[in-house]
Amino acid sequence: MENLSDRLNRLAPSATLAMSQKSSELKAQGVDVINMSVGEPDFNTPDHIKEAAKKAIDENWSRYSPVPGYPELKNAIVAKLKNENGLDYKPSQILCSNGAKQSVCNAIMALVNAGDEVIIPAPYWVSYPQMVLLAEGTPVFVEAKIEANFKITPEQLEKAITPKTRALILCSPSNPTGSVYSKAELEALKNVLLKHERVIVIADEIYEHINYVGRHASMAEFADIKDRVVIINGVSKAYAMTGWRIGFIAAAEWIVKGCNKLQGQYTSGPCSVSQKAAEVAFAGDQTCVETMRQAFERRKNLIVKLAKEIPGLEVNDPEGAFYLFPKCSSYFGKADGDRRINNSTDLAMYLLEVGHVATVGGDAFGSPECFRFSYATSDENIIEAMKRIKETLARLK
């Protein structure tokens, strides 16, 4: 009998990865698709990082590493947190994993009991609620509308907290909206959380360096809550290293120990060669990070300008990350011949199959009125994609 576990039956597949897969399949059939679905930098990993990996192979960094990562990598992360974020952590407060995705999942699995509530501002990254469900927790969504620049207010947070609340997952800069919480906004949320001692903040800062409004602010900068913050970060986005699979948490030792226990039974330490490359990413020359950030900012300005020229889209101006999340609900109920668009997933599928541009419907991000573009692609691709989208949407009557 082909009977999967209830746990797995509760889980939805990753919509971002599914859309990207669909776009690859069409490409393999010879269709000229522009893929703006999956969120990953289009740059190659910088040479000095690749050299470190080649050297690591030659020097036989080929055995199991300690579960939380090599001491040298943890030291490089401790130095990064001190120098870039002004934060003091000990190596025993760092745990490296197979990408920030595993880091988020570790934290949730280590902290959430069956029936615990986890507050997730919507729009959210597709995997958060699914991970909470995996832990048998209950996701509690707090809606942040486009009019509020997709950010939640302290009042909304206060209202959502109950005695069962175990965690808040806050992603800034945000996937999928690009919104960035300022230090003052974080402080206001923090002041609410101070009244609720049981609540842990899972602060996903994977887009830290892709910021267009100034210095990144972290919830962990507030001394009175730092012990209750789990910082999530990694090398995927800042250093164009999505395939290397290195992420980390920085947190109180008891949480790190819990995640270490889980990871020790589940996956062990992450890839040895990738760890040596990540060490150089964190400790080496940071020029590449700023060069890529500038490219993302230029592309952001380009896509915002072009998207605003498309009738029927309501466009936010992202402050970070590499996503645009326009509202597209004015097209719901319209049709191209007998193909009717009922929701944003229909729209994304229509744009893929007819316009040959892959995006992701907002349903999977908890915001069914919007859809997501990843603009981590060339200016030419952005210009061509927006032209196709404008023409394709114009067919909807």
Ligand code: PMP
């Ligand atoms: N958090 C967010 C918000 C993301 O967009 C991603 C990208 N997939 C991740 C975490 C995970 O990144 P990775 O596992 O590649 O380090």
Ligand code: GLU
């Ligand atoms: N963070 C990327 C995205 O949201 C990668 C895909 C994923 O891991 O889900 O598209």
